[in-house]
Amino acid sequence: MTGKAFSIGEVSRATDVNIETIRYYERIGLMPAPDRTAGGNRQYSLEQKRQLSFIKRARNLGFSIDQIRSLLIMADENEMTCRQVSALTATHLADVQDKIKELKRLESKLQSLHQKCQSNNAPDCPMIEDLFG
Amino acid sequence: MTGKAFSIGEVSRATDVNIETIRYYERIGLMPAPDRTAGGNRQYSLEQKRQLSFIKRARNLGFSIDQIRSLLIMADENEMTCRQVSALTATHLADVQDKIKELKRLESKLQSLHQKCQSNNAPDCPMIEDLFG
DNA sequence: CTTGCATCTGTAGTTACTACAGATCGTAGA
DNA sequence: TCTACGATCTGTAGTAACTACAGATGCAAG
Numbered sequence: 090m091t092g093k094a095f096s097i098g099e100v101s102r103a104t105d106v107n108i109e110t111i112r113y114y115e116r117i118g119l120m121p122a123p124d125r126t127a128g129g130n131r132q133y134s135l136e137q138k139r140q141l142s143f144i145k146r147a148r149n150l151g152f153s154i155d156q157i158r159s160l161l162i163m164a165d166e167n168e169m170t171c172r173q174v175s176a177l178t179a180t181h182l183a184d185v186q187d188k189i190k191e192l193k194r195l196e197s198k199l200q201s202l203h204q205k206c207q208s209n210n211a212p213d214c215p216m217i218e219d220l221f222g
Numbered sequence: 223m224t225g226k227a228f229s230i231g232e233v234s235r236a237t238d239v240n241i242e243t244i245r246y247y248e249r250i251g252l253m254p255a256p257d258r259t260a261g262g263n264r265q266y267s268l269e270q271k272r273q274l275s276f277i278k279r280a281r282n283l284g285f286s287i288d289q290i291r292s293l294l295i296m297a298d299e300n301e302m303t304c305r306q307v308s309a310l311t312a313t314h315l316a317d318v319q320d321k322i323k324e325l326k327r328l329e330s331k332l333q334s335l336h337q338k339c340q341s342n343n344a345p346d347c348p349m350i351e352d353l354f355g
Numbered sequence: 356c357t358t359g360c361a362t363c364t365g366t367a368g369t370t371a372c373t374a375c376a377g378a379t380c381g382t383a384g385a
Numbered sequence: 386t387c388t389a390c391g392a393t394c395t396g397t398a399g400t401a402a403c404t405a406c407a408g409a410t411g412c413a414a415g
Contacts, residue, residue, distance in 0.1 A: 098361065108362080109404060117402090128411045130362055139354060146353045150335075151328045154402070164350045171347035175339040178349060182332040185325050192322045195284045199315040202283075206308040214304035216311060217297045220279045221272060231392065241393080242373060250371090261380045263393055287371070356415100363410065369403085379394065385387085 094124070094132035104142045111141065119144060119154060119161075152181055227257070227265035237275045244274065252277060252287060252294075285314055 101108045114120040120141060124132045133141075143164070147157045159177060163170040205215040234241045247253040253274060257265045266274075276297070280290045292310060296303040338348040 096361080107404080110402085112363090113403060126411080128362090129364095130411065142355055143353045146355065148402095150331060151325075160350070160353070163347070164354070170350070171339055174347050174349045175336060178332060178336045178339060182329065182336060185328050185332060189322060189325045189329065192284075192318050192325065195318050196315065196322065198283060199311060199318060203308060203311045203315060206304055206311060214296070214307050216307045217293070217303070220276045220293070221297070222275055222279065229392080240373075243371085245394090246372060259380080261393090262395095263380065281371090358413105358415090360413095361411075364408095366406085368405075370401095372400085374399075375397085377395095380392075382389100382391095384389085 092135050094134065095138055097131045097133070100133045100138050100141060103138060104145050106141055106145050114141070114144065117154070119158065150181075151185060156181060225268050227267065228271055230264045230266070233266045233271050233274060236271060237278050239274055239278050247274070247277065250287070252291065283314075284318060289314060 095103070097108055097111055100106075101111060106114075111120065115122055121137065123134070123137055126132055140161070143161070144157055147160055152160065156177060160174065163173050163177075202216050202219060205219075228236070230241050230244055233239075234244060239247075244253065248255055254270060256267070256270055259265055273294070276294070277290055280293055285293065289310060293307065296306050296310075335349050335352060338352075
């Protein structure tokens with residue numbers, strides 16, 4: 090009993106992953122090479138569709154492709170993986186928090202520069218002066 | 223009276239911009255092609271050094287190369303540019319704020335997933351389950 | 356059997372650099 | 386003046402994660 094097979098377009102719509110991106114994931118080995126029709130079109134199994142949706146969700150959480158590779162391996166094992174997943178998540182969370190910090194630094198600098206710039210009617214721009222040092 | 227000339231290494235150390243990056247900026251037209259010694263080594267003028275430091279500061283504020291191209295043009299003109307600079311800064315600031323928002327969304331999702339994962343000793347990982355949907 | 360949308364492969368472009376390899380330059384010391 | 390040897394040179398390729406084609410087929414409905 091072979092399960093239902095899906096075309097790349099169906100899988101794309103179901104997971105909201107671009108067709109080109111799906112093929113890209115296959116090329117880099119993030120997705121397995123699916124079966125093909127006689128004519129050469131890809132035919133995805135339900136499990137493969139599920140894997141793609143896993144990848145999509147993880148991408149939406151900002152995990153990198155390499156991190157997702159690890160997550161997929163962990164998802165396939167049963168020992169110790171929850172701890173490993175937890176560690177990977179913690180690392181990623183820290184990365185995200187670092188980025189937030191950095192962006193907030195930018196935000197406040199930009200805000201103060203912007204304010205100086207707006208309240209100025211002279212020919213010289215304080216923002217530009219600032220950048221020249 | 224020709225001003226002092228600087229080697230690429232001196233300029234690199236002075237601005238904290240990688241030598242390869244300086245050549246890259248020249249290749250893409252962000253920096254002008256400097257004079258050369260008889261043997262072909264680059265010789266930067268004080269003004270060119272200043273321009274590179276301008277670029278570096280703007281990059282540190284998160285402006286894109288294309289935005290910096292605009293900023294450099296504006297820095298060279300004298301009409302209306304403060305208003306333009308202000309507009310460009312506002313756009314960039316909005317981008318930064320959008321990114322912060324998105325990262326905060328990620329942060330809170332990751333935090334809640336991480337918590338579930340940590341308080342779990344069962345064989346199945348709630349984080350993985352979650353990603354599979 | 357034709358029409359026309361869906362897929363196919365393969366390559367190149369995106370952003371902002373970084374990392375070589377292999378050759379030459381420039382300068383301080385002998 | 387010759388010789389090291391570090392600094393630069395050019396040119397190309399790699400990074401992350403896609404996206405965008407071109408040109409050729411597949412497939413299903415009428």
